[in-house]
Amino acid sequence: xASVSARKKSNKRSHSNxxxxxxxxxxxxxxxxxLKHCKTMILFSTLLALLWGLILITKxxxxxxxxxxxxxxxxxxxxxxxxxxxxxxxxEAFTQGLVYAGNDTLFESTGIKGRSSVRKxxxxxxxxxxxxxxxxxYFGEGLTLLGERLYQVTWLQKTGFIYDSNNLSKFExxxxxxxxxxxxATDGKILFGTDGSSTLYQIEPQTMKVxxxxxVKYRGHDVPNLNELEYINGEVWANVWPTDCIARIxxxxxxxxxxxxxHNLREGLLAAGIMGVDVLNGIAWDTGxxxxxxxxxxxxxxYEIKLHPIQTPLNGDIEQLCIPMPAHF
Numbered sequence: 001x002a003s004v005s006a007r008k009k010s011n012k013r014s015h016s017n018x019x020x021x022x023x024x025x026x027x028x029x030x031x032x033x034x035l036k037h038c039k040t041m042i043l044f045s046t047l048l049a050l051l052w053g054l055i056l057i058t059k060x061x062x063x064x065x066x067x068x069x070x071x072x073x074x075x076x077x078x079x080x081x082x083x084x085x086x087x088x089x090x091x092e093a094f095t096q097g098l099v100y101a102g103n104d105t106l107f108e109s110t111g112i113k114g115r116s117s118v119r120k121x122x123x124x125x126x127x128x129x130x131x132x133x134x135x136x137x138y139f140g141e142g143l144t145l146l147g148e149r150l151y152q153v154t155w156l157q158k159t160g161f162i163y164d165s166n167n168l169s170k171f172e173x174x175x176x177x178x179x180x181x182x183x184x185a186t187d188g189k190i191l192f193g194t195d196g197s198s199t200l201y202q203i204e205p206q207t208m209k210v211x212x213x214x215x216v217k218y219r220g221h222d223v224p225n226l227n228e229l230e231y232i233n234g235e236v237w238a239n240v241w242p243t244d245c246i247a248r249i250x251x252x253x254x255x256x257x258x259x260x261x262x263h264n265l266r267e268g269l270l271a272a273g274i275m276g277v278d279v280l281n282g283i284a285w286d287t288g289x290x291x292x293x294x295x296x297x298x299x300x301x302x303y304e305i306k307l308h309p310i311q312t313p314l315n316g317d318i319e320q321l322c323i324p325m326p327a328h329f
Contacts, residue, residue: 077258078259078260079259080262080308080310081265081306081307083305084305086303087124087304088300089126093110093297094110094298095108095297096155096228096282097183098282099150099284100123101145102288104123106121106302108282109140109152111297113138116138116139117134118143118163119131119168130168132169139157140154141154141183142181142182142185142194146191149162150162151184151186151205153178153183153193155180155182158176158177158178159173160173160174160176160181160208161173175208176208177208178193178210179197180195183226183228183238185231190202190205190211191203192231198215198223200213200214200254201213216255216256218318218322223256223322224323224326224327225241225242226238227239228282230283232285232292235250235257237249239280241279241324241327243321243322244262244279245259245262259322260307262305263321265280265303266279266299269300276298277296277298277299282296282302291304292304292305292307
């Protein structure tokens with residue numbers, strides 16, 4: 001989708017501080033028995049207070065490590081990434097869809113009216129081996145490969161295209177039932193689609209009719225701006241525009257299973273003095289060799305990455321980092 005500025009959602013939470021009240025008591029002079037009994041009670045009370053304090057400290061420490069430690073325990077694994085390989089990528093490509101097709105070959109959909117295309121790209125060199133430029137009225141969006149047919153949607157329209165992956169000049173059009181065209185993926189049987197909202201669609205590839213849909217949620221929050229998609233090991237992974245996050249989604253119910261934080265990639269490009277890069281967008285999965293590739297809009301590099309579990313807390317929480325305000329166009 002097009003690149004415009006958007007504000008991230010800010011979640012404010014109130015925290016209450018537990019302050020035990022001091023109690024005072026008056027007592028008359030005690031007999032030896034009463035004194036012994038009083039000492040026992042004081043010792044018991046002291047031990048109880050120490051135990052309660054230990055419980056409070058433990059809870060406080062647990063909260064201090066949130067959200068990441070608590071997310072892992074509650075079944076929401078969090079990962080950052082380690083770069084395994086870097087490959088050249090066309091810095092003029094406004095990447096909207098990315099697919100691995102085997103034999104170190106990628107298919108890529110690019111956007112911007114007048115510059116949109118579907119292209120076949122050599123992984124190792126980044127060179128474009130075949131390209132089909134789109135009419136200037138279309139803004140290319142998500143792309144997926146089912147069999148030998150490439151499915152592509154377009155932004156702000158319900159028109160899409162099916163290309164012959166062996167000859168990109170051969171294509172046909174279709175109309176879909178989503179509100180817009182942002183992302184596509186497939187499990188080899190059906191298509192998954194996004195329209196920039198919180199909805200993940202299931203689409204029958206022969207008729208392009210919606211056969212199911214779920215609102216994607218994380219801890220009760222809708223996750224809007226779902227963008228480019230990839231199907232990986234029984235999950236649908238989604239770029240969330242305009243963040244540096246990938247949501248791992250259960251297509252069965254729309255629940256977010258985990259998050260992947262990729263902030264280090266774009267920050268690395270900027271730190272190297274590479275200006276003009278846009279947001280993270282583009283996920284491709286090599287099923288045969290279990291390789292994961294990502295890139296972004298106008299990025300000069302495409303990365304092969306490995307996931308690295310997050311064990312220590314970060315500054316901020318997932319709602320602030322990965323769940324933006326809904327985009328409206």
